[in-house]
Amino acid sequence: MTVSRVINRSGAISRETRERVEAAIAELGYVPNTLARSLRMKATQTLALVVSDITNPFFTTLARGVQDAARAEGFNVIFCNTDESETEQAEQLVALVQKRVDGVLLVPAASSAEPVAYLKRHKIPVVVLDRRVEDCLVDSVRCDSELGAYQLTRLLLDLGHRRIAMLSGPATVSTAVDRVAGYRRALTEAGLEVVAGLIFHGAYSPIGGRQMAQAALACTRRPTAFFAANNFIAIGAYQQLREAGLRVPEDVSMATFDEMPLTTLIEPFFTVVAQPAYEMGQRAMQLLLARLTNTAVGECQEVILPFDLIVRRSTGPVPAA
């Protein structure tokens, strides 16, 4: 139809017909069908963001960054949760391929490169966010978890702590692994022995945090500091410590990765490595859009964003024995 030309401003149209068409559109309440358009164009103008849990403030902030950047270019974004499960993730990716999304931002549930390969096989551009995957031929945006953990551990060491429990995430997730690595490096450099019994892996969730804190408290010599690998672990661990009658920071110190926005506003408490979630989302989306529009983008990029180490009230000196 000529209608198509009017709607898309493609081709030349006499003013008269255009007005006639526009009038008809208004009168009939006609709304073009994106499905048909996408089918024909082989492009959906839709991108996806796959995260573990859209309930985590770190990811919601990231999501806003993603969405704002996408909106600016006229793209829609679909959000998916994997709940940190590789099977869930695989299902989600299949669904996204079925929908023929133009690109995917992926916070991988594990470090396997298979999901990335899967998308590439279907010619869907991917940007890996927040975490590493084994294979390296992907665009990616993240912070340096190893360095962050190193600095946070240094901070605790400088305060005099020697028995620092590391409450990390799933051993399959790169951030969890890297944060343990940074922790180890700091200890080793300080000439201290790394005690395997003080390193824990669990879910990136309040429950995971509780369980790990409980296990850590069961050690013969109680740790004087707790390093939580993310905000949810910190929360759970904190609750567990309180229930065990311990005060933070008087009895034990705590430090963690990731801000907890509302908490921070009300009563800034946790000493954290604050990652720039919004910017991470934005940058990742920009990278993806560049792949989609620019033909010549060259090799894959690896963007490492800086973080802030913010010292607050949850850390203090080792209490007198």
Add this chain to the structure above:
Amino acid sequence: MTVSRVINRSGAISRETRERVEAAIAELGYVPNTLARSLRMKATQTLALVVSDITNPFFTTLARGVQDAARAEGFNVIFCNTDESETEQAEQLVALVQKRVDGVLLVPAASSAEPVAYLKRHKIPVVVLDRRVEDCLVDSVRCDSELGAYQLTRLLLDLGHRRIAMLSGPATVSTAVDRVAGYRRALTEAGLEVVAGLIFHGAYSPIGGRQMAQAALACTRRPTAFFAANNFIAIGAYQQLREAGLRVPEDVSMATFDEMPLTTLIEPFFTVVAQPAYEMGQRAMQLLLARLTNTAVGECQEVILPFDLIVRRSTGPVPAA
């Protein structure tokens, strides 16, 4: 093709051909195209949730409820933010119609019934969530804001407060209006005069909260209690009070609507009317799905869910003058 029958398990197929087809599918990495399917079927198996800000924990929790319920029935959900703007909302709805979503869950940016009518005109079922709209012929799920506000105000009155500042949301939003109404009723029933100068309307955001708190503090006789209409307002107001050198609850009391999940876990502080966000999302989705599948659902339903009034540390008696 026969392929379609294999994939959809429709019609009868010999085991041999089925296996042959399945083998080919696996080998080629074939993934069916949802766009084409939806175009043909005139159904997308996709629903939408439109909220003001997906960053607000109240809405993320609600979103999880929505999504979990949808997933259970094989539906996908698209999330949209309106940032409390009617124009944004209108744009989002057009986009959703273009995408031919099968249904919409709407947290309306204003109480105008026009957006609902628009969707109905396009034969898209709607469930209105959390807020009222003027016209009533829609399914809806929410809590009784008037009652919640009434009880919260009563609580403050019982503690002896007489000058209670009401920091509410936009006057165009039903929850903001209803919460003011509940506040007024409590005062009136207690035989107190409602001071117009103590009722404020602003954005449902930390900034809004700050501004209203500032204005309230400028009153000749300072309020002894602050009633925030939602969590974001509470945060902003709290910050403003702190900066003014006031302690909560020693100098002033605060009460609010909506939990702040992480905050609550760490250091339960605010006295709140806690709405069951997750259930609200779930119920709304169930209602929508009923409309979509069941043909005979009868009249529109209005589900009012109960809330919890939780008393915590942010409220206390009026300090001695």
Add this chain to the structure above:
DNA sequence: CTGTTAGCGCATTCAA
């Protein structure tokens, strides 16, 4: 049980 025909609503290509 399997294949064929047709059309969902759009945009590209070519003709008028």
Add this chain to the structure above:
DNA sequence: TTGAATGCGCTAACAG
């Protein structure tokens, strides 16, 4: 400047 034919990938309805 406009219209007609064609096909994107799928499924419903019918034939074989």
